[in-house]
Amino acid sequence: MYILGIETSCDETSAAVIEAKGRSCRILSDVVASQIETHRLYGGVVPEIASRAHIEAISAVTREALDGAAVPLSEIGAVAVTAYPGLIGALLVGVNFAKSLAFANNIPLVPVNHIKAHTAAAYFVDPALTPPFLALVVSGGHTALFDVTSDTAFHLIGTTRDDAAGEAFDKIARVMGMPYPGGVAMDALAREGNPHAIHLPSPALTGEKLDFSFSGLKTAALNFMHQKEMRGEEIPRADLAASFTEAVVSGIAEKTAEALDRTGYGTLVLAGGVAANSHLRARLTDLLAARGGKCIVPPPSLCGDNGAMVAAAGYFAYLAGERAGCELNAAAEDEPFPTAAR
Ligand code: KG4
Ligand code: ZN
16 A cells, blocks of 8 residues: 655654555655754754744645655555654644645545654665564654564653753754754764763663663763863864764663663664764664674664655554544644553
8 A cells, every 4th residue: 555654743844655565665755855954044943933844845745755656646545644742833734734635535544653653764674674672762852762562562661861862962063063953963073083082971871770861961071162161272073072972872772782681672673863873873783783683773864854754654553543533633742652661
């Protein structure tokens, strides 16, 4: 069947058409209209500007996705849309658009959780991927470990107590003078520095829980920069980027290893915008290989927000019987994931 996926939770307006059969998902089109250039002027996403830009772009982006796939609307078997979590005004644009399209054309409507959608991007990489597996979602809004027991059942086993990894990267990058979002520039600069030059605290919280905290690491990096400035010394930018990245990557790898021990799983899905980070991809791929398991990580183009991942998550939700009616609403907050006792 063909599924149309629509994504407007943050600063990318995206629509995609995929073809799904059995457990296999294939992308026929995936159109992403990014608003990054607009938000860059303000150093971060401005919610109202994001909503307005989604309204302007959504019809043309969807038309382009259908034309690019050469699939008429009459052959679309389900419309999947990100309904939560995200910026509420931005989500409402996609949800309203998808609702109108679905009900005017008698197509089933499937609401999708954005975090599950990031994870579902892995189905494009490995058609043999079958739960249970461990999912690590690292993005601008999340840093979370999930015990995925079926294509649609996610149990939260670890999360950040404050900032997300992407937020921390973006904040430090901004203070270092890099354009928003700074994650990509930090990734490149980190390759030129010494990851052990500056000692910074780990974001992995000590203790039983599989939780993270990025605020201490962020403050330590900011203090390091202030001290250098006060002494009139130059900030060793490459070493700072490398050491900061090392702290983030090691902390995440430590808790991921613990989560693999506790679940006994040999498969990790690494997903979300920060999964595009070359250092994190390499470390977790090595970690899984050393344990005789495998790390499935989508190509960088599918790590950021896109409609194809929403369509894939929508397909499995559709198979599980999930549908929405005209009353479907968006929600800024996450769904209350059941927490597994680990
Ligand atoms: O998943 P995403 O596109 O949007 C959210 O759902 O939040 O993630 C965006 C985040 C931003 O914080 C961005 O800086 C970060 O992903 N990011 C990276 C890299 N590419 C994108 N962070 C580190 N290294 C990268 N290569
Ligand atoms: Zn995202």
